[in-house]
Amino acid sequence: MSQADRPSIRPGIRLQWEAVQNAYVLLYPEGMVKLNTSAAEILRRCDGMRSVDEIVADLESAFNRNGLQGEIEHFLQLARAQGWLSAAES
Amino acid sequence: MSAAVTTSPAIGPPLWLLLELTYRCPLQCVFCYNPIDFAKVEDELTTEEWIRVLREARALGSVQLGLSGGEPLMRDDVEAIADEAHRLGYYTNLITSGVGLTRERLSELKRVGLDHIQLSFQDSTREMNDFLSHTRTFELKKRCAEWIKERGYPMVVNCVIHRLNIDHLDTIIDMAVRMGADYLELANTQYYSWAHLNREHLLPSREQLQNAERTMLAWRERMKGKMKIFFVVPDYYEQRPKKCVNGWGTTLATIAPDGTAMPCHTARMLPGLSFPNVRERSMRDIWFDSDAFNRFRGWGWMKEPCASCEEREKDFGGCRCQAYLLAHDAAAADPVCSKSPHHRVVVSAVERAQETRVPEAPLVFRRPENSRSYS
Ligand code: SF4
Ligand code: SF4
Numbered sequence: 001m002s003q004a005d006r007p008s009i010r011p012g013i014r015l016q017w018e019a020v021q022n023a024y025v026l027l028y029p030e031g032m033v034k035l036n037t038s039a040a041e042i043l044r045r046c047d048g049m050r051s052v053d054e055i056v057a058d059l060e061s062a063f064n065r066n067g068l069q070g071e072i073e074h075f076l077q078l079a080r081a082q083g084w085l086s087a088a089e090s
Numbered sequence: 091m092s093a094a095v096t097t098s099p100a101i102g103p104p105l106w107l108l109l110e111l112t113y114r115c116p117l118q119c120v121f122c123y124n125p126i127d128f129a130k131v132e133d134e135l136t137t138e139e140w141i142r143v144l145r146e147a148r149a150l151g152s153v154q155l156g157l158s159g160g161e162p163l164m165r166d167d168v169e170a171i172a173d174e175a176h177r178l179g180y181y182t183n184l185i186t187s188g189v190g191l192t193r194e195r196l197s198e199l200k201r202v203g204l205d206h207i208q209l210s211f212q213d214s215t216r217e218m219n220d221f222l223s224h225t226r227t228f229e230l231k232k233r234c235a236e237w238i239k240e241r242g243y244p245m246v247v248n249c250v251i252h253r254l255n256i257d258h259l260d261t262i263i264d265m266a267v268r269m270g271a272d273y274l275e276l277a278n279t280q281y282y283s284w285a286h287l288n289r290e291h292l293l294p295s296r297e298q299l300q301n302a303e304r305t306m307l308a309w310r311e312r313m314k315g316k317m318k319i320f321f322v323v324p325d326y327y328e329q330r331p332k333k334c335v336n337g338w339g340t341t342l343a344t345i346a347p348d349g350t351a352m353p354c355h356t357a358r359m360l361p362g363l364s365f366p367n368v369r370e371r372s373m374r375d376i377w378f379d380s381d382a383f384n385r386f387r388g389w390g391w392m393k394e395p396c397a398s399c400e401e402r403e404k405d406f407g408g409c410r411c412q413a414y415l416l417a418h419d420a421a422a423a424d425p426v427c428s429k430s431p432h433h434r435v436v437v438s439a440v441e442r443a444q445e446t447r448v449p450e451a452p453l454v455f456r457r458p459e460n461s462r463s464y465s
Contacts, residue, residue, distance in 0.1 A: 012206060012244040014181060020103050020151030027181035029206040029273060032105065032154055057361050083318070 003027055007055075008048030008075060015043050015060060026084060032076040052076065101387070102344040103151025104377050107180075108158060108355060109140060111168065111345050115229065116189045116454075119212065121250050121285040121292060122456035124160065125358050127465030129458040136252045137167040139369065141174045143345055146373035148178045150439055152343070155180040160347070163190030169198045176203030183208060185248075188234035189227055198239050207238050208246040208275075211262070213379040218255060235269045249277040251302070252292035253443070259302045262421075263319070271294045277307065282356045282411055286457045287464065290449035293439060297325060326436050326443075330401070331408025331424035338386035338410060343377060351376045353383055356411045360420045373400040386410055391421050395429045 009015055014027045015035075024026050024040035026031045035043065041062070056069045079085050111193070113128040135143070145156075156177050162168050163186055177184045183197065184207045199207075209231065212218065216228040239245055247266045259276070262314045266274040279285045279292050294302070303321070325332050335342045335354040344355045349368040352358060358365065366380040377383060385391060389402060396407040407413075408424020416425040417432040425432040454460050 011242065014205070016153075016181075018153060020152065025153065027153065027205070030154070030156075030183055030208070030246055032181070068258065 006048050006051050007046040007080075007085045009043065009046055010019075010084060013084055015040070027085075039075060039079075042072055043079065043084070046076075046079075091222035102133070102340060104373075105234050106154045106156070106322060106342045107144075107147045107152040108342065108344040109143070109171075110158055110160065110344065110346050110355060111140070111162045112160040112164050114164040115187070116164075117161065117187050118455040118457045119250070120288045120453055120455055121252060121279045121283070123280070123283055125356070125457065125465075126283055126287065127459035127461055128456075130465070131348045132345065133166075135345075135349050135368070137170055139349065139447055140167075140171050143368050143373060144171070144175055144178055144180070146368075147343065148180065150373060150377060153180060155182045156260075157182065158185035158429070161187055161189055163195070168434075169195065172199055172204045173261055176205075181205050186210070186234075187227065188231040188333060191234045192329065193235070193237055194391060196241055198235050206246060207243055208248050209234055209238065210248045210250070211265070212255070214251070218258065237463060240370065244272045245270055245273040246273045246275070248277060251276050251294075252279040253294040253298065254291065256298045256302050257296045259305045260309075263306070267309075267317060268312065273318045274320070276319065276321045280324075281326070282415065283359070284305075284454065285416055287454050289451050290451065293324065293326060295445040296327065296361075297444075299323065301334040325412075325426045326440055328426060329414070329428045331405050332424040333405045334409035334424075336410075337406045337425055339377075339383040339386070343383075344366070351380075351383075353386075354411070359384075360410055362420070386421075393421055393423070395427075395431075396423045398431065404461065406411055420439050425465070434438055 010066070012029065016025055016027060018025050021034055024035045026035060026043065041059060042055065045058055050058065052073065056072050059072065060066055060068050076085065101388070112134055113124055113131050128225065157168060162184060164325070168184070172182050182205045182246065184204055186207060187210050200251065211231055220226050220228055235247070247260050247269065255262070261272065262276070279295070281289050285292055303323070306319060306321045313319065339353045343356060344352045345368060346352065350358065350365045351368055352365050357363070363382045363385060365382045366376045368376065389397070392402065392407055396402050408426055410420045412424045412426065413422040414420040414426065416435045417430065422432065423430040425436050427433065454464065
């Protein structure tokens with residue numbers, strides 16, 4: 001995955017807030033995962049519009065922290081391996 | 091759920107809701123999971139009643155929704171139900187044999203927001219598919235697969251595996267690949283209901299199973315990243331039971347066509363339990379307070395060897411229906427477990443499966459006449 005990639009959630013998969021679970025969940029054919037806060041915050045920004053760099057910048061400013069790039073890229077790799085993401089060609 | 095040992099773990103939400111919209115089905119699968127006496131159930135819930143169930147369950151936290159049957163498409167309100175489900179925020183799965191699907195219905199289902207379709211096959215050739223389902227449906231299913239793809243749905247193919255088709259696994263997987271499946275579920279038959287009746291015909295031999303596993307693993311390697319293959323070995327060949335429905339009353343609520351609410355779709359067979367009906371009680375009341383949903387929650391109901399077993403949190407003592415079918419006691423350990431005093435029932439079924447003779451009893455197809463005469 002290059003920094004210019006604009007990741008988006010794969011069609012057929014849905015990210016959704018569930019009040020009863022007090023968490024974001026990812027819904028896919030016959031399955032569901034409950035996301036922790038950082039996973040949810042990253043995935044919410046995978047809208048096919050933002051590049052990885054922009055997602056990093058966005059999160060760093062939202063959480064007032066620096067040096068998140070490594071962590072975010074690592075998670076995006078995992079998410080891709082799980083089949084949650086499809087990369088939009090930029 | 092926390093890992094701490096308590097006698098009554100907190101009751102979580104029914105995250106999965108399975109609506110068996112009807113027991114009507116044009117197919118007659120020999121491994122059908124519907125109750126043997128399905129023909130007795132005629133009084134199906136109305137559209138409005140299903141929609142009320144959807145609302146009540148959603149308020150409790152249900153989010154994964156299965157629409158199944160029978161063949162759900164036998165009802166002409168699947169579109170209306172899926173529509174409401176989408177509005178409520180469910181992720182909706184339609185579980186179908188494809189019979190009753192048309193291009194028009196599929197367009198409408200897509201429009202109202204159905205999320206995914208699981209299409210079932212019985213085998214990879216027309217002859218075997220049509221024999222096992224006792225209908226001419228193979229070509230139709232292939233057409234459905236094309237339409238599903240065309241609509242941009244993820245392609246989820248399911249094939250129930252057993253002694254009569256397990257040797258065709260290679261061509262079954264090949265078929266799924268050629269259909270462009272994203273997910274392939276090779277579900278080894280679970281021996282309840284019709285499959286239990288036909289078990290002598292359906293339980294594969296150890297050699298068949300080992301060959302199948304080898305074939306499956308080779309395909310899995312080859313299709314890495316392109317198609318996910320799920321393969322569950324029949325629990326008769328295991329030493330420990332499966333964690334049935336993730337634990338009784340913890341995750342799943344099933345509603346039968348007549349509104350009977352159950353912690354799993356086969357629970358109806360269990361004696362001494364009266365299952366609540368959504369026509370009489372709210373989903374909240376059913377989920378938290380009904381006797382049936384509380385009966386096998388937690389550990390209090392367990393007998394030995396489960397009660398003092400250190401593995402009880404792993405499998406909850408296995409499946410209550412299997413305990414009843416094989417040990418004649420719904421509160422016993424699932425006899426698949428090698429610690430169960432009834433384990434030899436499973437061992438001897440497995441031993442018989444290694445023989446090559448054809449069973450004497452005929453193969454019983456799931457049709458209304460047989461439903462009446464076997465129940
Ligand atoms: S298993 Fe076969 S007969 Fe039973 S409901 Fe499904 S398609 Fe119909
Ligand atoms: S004895 Fe009961 S709890 Fe222990 S492993 Fe066997 S089935 Fe599970």
